[in-house]
Amino acid sequence: MKTLMIKTHEAWLEMLMAGFMSKTQNKQVLFDFSDILFRHFTWLENELIALDVTYNYDRDTIPIKVERLSDLLNNIVKRLDVIDLQLLSSPDKELDARIASDIHYMREVLKNMNDEVVTAFSMERVFPGISLTQEATDALTLFLFEETYKEYELIMIYNYLKAHSNDAYMNRIFQILIDESFFHLKSFGDMGAKMGILAVPRVVMKELYQVEDVVQFLKDGIDEELAAKEECKRLAEAVAKDSFELAKFFDFINHQENYHIALMKDALKHFTGEANG
Amino acid sequence: MNMDAQLIEHMMNPKNYGTLEGADVQGIGKNPENGEKVAIYLRVGKDEDQPYVEDIRFQAIGCTTTVVAGSMLTEEAKGLNFNGIKNLVDATIKLLDKLPSEDAACSEMVALAIKAAVDTYEKRQEDPDYPIITYKIVNSCVPKEEMKQDEEE
Numbered sequence: 386m387k388t389l390m391i392k393t394h395e396a397w398l399e400m401l402m403a404g405f406m407s408k409t410q411n412k413q414v415l416f417d418f419s420d421i422l423f424r425h426f427t428w429l430e431n432e433l434i435a436l437d438v439t440y441n442y443d444r445d446t447i448p449i450k451v452e453r454l455s456d457l458l459n460n461i462v463k464r465l466d467v468i469d470l471q472l473l474s475s476p477d478k479e480l481d482a483r484i485a486s487d488i489h490y491m492r493e494v495l496k497n498m499n500d501e502v503v504t505a506f507s508m509e510r511v512f513p514g515i516s517l518t519q520e521a522t523d524a525l526t527l528f529l530f531e532e533t534y535k536e537y538e539l540i541m542i543y544n545y546l547k548a549h550s551n552d553a554y555m556n557r558i559f560q561i562l563i564d565e566s567f568f569h570l571k572s573f574g575d576m577g578a579k580m581g582i583l584a585v586p587r588v589v590m591k592e593l594y595q596v597e598d599v600v601q602f603l604k605d606g607i608d609e610e611l612a613a614k615e616e617c618k619r620l621a622e623a624v625a626k627d628s629f630e631l632a633k634f635f636d637f638i639n640h641q642e643n644y645h646i647a648l649m650k651d652a653l654k655h656f657t658g659e660a661n662g
Numbered sequence: 663m664n665m666d667a668q669l670i671e672h673m674m675n676p677k678n679y680g681t682l683e684g685a686d687v688q689g690i691g692k693n694p695e696n697g698e699k700v701a702i703y704l705r706v707g708k709d710e711d712q713p714y715v716e717d718i719r720f721q722a723i724g725c726t727t728t729v730v731a732g733s734m735l736t737e738e739a740k741g742l743n744f745n746g747i748k749n750l751v752d753a754t755i756k757l758l759d760k761l762p763s764e765d766a767a768c769s770e771m772v773a774l775a776i777k778a779a780v781d782t783y784e785k786r787q788e789d790p791d792y793p794i795i796t797y798k799i800v801n802s803c804v805p806k807e808e809m810k811q812d813e814e815e
Contacts, residue, residue, distance in 0.1 A: 443680075443681060445680075446679070446680065450675075506674075508667060508670055508671075508674075510670075523665050526665060526670070526673075527665075527726060530673050530726045531725060531726050534726075582670060582673070582674060583674075584673065584674040584675065587676060587679050587680075587722075587729065588679070588680055588721070590701070590721050590722075590723055592723075593723060
């Protein structure tokens with residue numbers, strides 16, 4: 386069961402990376418499939434929790450550097466085959482049947498997908514249609530590496546907290562934060578692919594998501610969101626003279642952090658109120 | 663951080679990232695200022711002379727610069743005997759003055775984590791229950807100009 390969850394985690398990320406690499410109508414299909422695999426991952430996680438099995442979010446490195454999309458899609462199909470076999474070891478046969486049905490369909494779609502040349506690893510660091518100074522390019526590069534990982538980290542943290550909470554109010558907040566982080570992850574991953582610097586986020590250390598003090602985590606989280614706003618503001622300023630469009634995008638992301646701060650303040654109020662009450 | 667192709671390659675594909683199955687020992691480097699840390703995992707081999715790093719992995723709670731420093735230093739550490747590791751740590755620490763403070767803090771954290779792993783290994787030769795050593799860095803992650811500004815405010 387644990388292996389099944391790890392393999393599903395890897396397949397989810399690999400599918401997401403394939404979505405970033407695509408420049409055609411394949412992209413949305415690959416994103417939708419990666420969303421489905423993420424949901425499989427949460428189903429399997431909930432099953433592990435129900436069975437009282439200890440687990441973590443460790444996984445193997447996922448090699449994604451390919452020249453053609455079909456190379457990666459073939460790898461994903463192999464990974465889906467492994468998951469299909471692993472499903473036999475799972476005790477919840479109804480869940481297995483649901484997952485197997487999705488996997489069989491995805492496998493067929495992937496096998497018939499039109500091939501594409503992949504430029505997501507060119508390392509050219511040129512944003513299509515925009516000419517940035519070296520300084521702005523470096524700032525954007527660093528931002529994309531930092532924030533792509535950060536959004537993945539947040540998804541894993543909120544997902545773990547949600548999986549271990551029966552509080553509907555908190556879970557609503559965690560789910561919105563997961564959804565928001567997914568939007569940011571997809572935005573930054575897409576930009577990374579366009580710049581030729583696409584990379585799989587590194588594995589998150591256990592102590593980050595196995596949160597012992599939720600109140601402190603939320604307080605630190607609010608501070609981090611405030612710092613992220615400043616980072617977006619700095620980046621918007623750095624690219625403003627070269628690209629109005631990019632500057633506006635980072636202003637938009639900056640203002641989106643206000644939702645996260647409001648949600649985390651709400652969660653903090655609810656959690657401390659409940660803890661004190 | 664000045665970015666060349668080698669640096670970007672370390673960002674895209676950090677070498678030796680993750681935990682190490684069958685690791686003999688672990689060491690921690692920590693930034694007390696902000697809670698960032700680096701964990702080093704070593705598998706230690708033994709030749710006639712002295713122990714050496716058979717395999718090494720690292721994990722980080724930190725920024726991209728820390729990951730790049732971890733990727734570079736663990737690559738250099740692989741295969742070195744413990745004297746070589748001590749020289750690598752010393753050479754890294756000596757270079758820190760030449761780096762911007764935030765880069766220095768990241769490199770110091772990795773170097774001290776490697777030192778902590780080696781020291782823990784040596785302590786455990788006498789006391790197998792010796793706890794994992796954590797070394798704290800002295801460099802600040804905050805750029806000097808920002809520190810100066812904060813002091814003036």
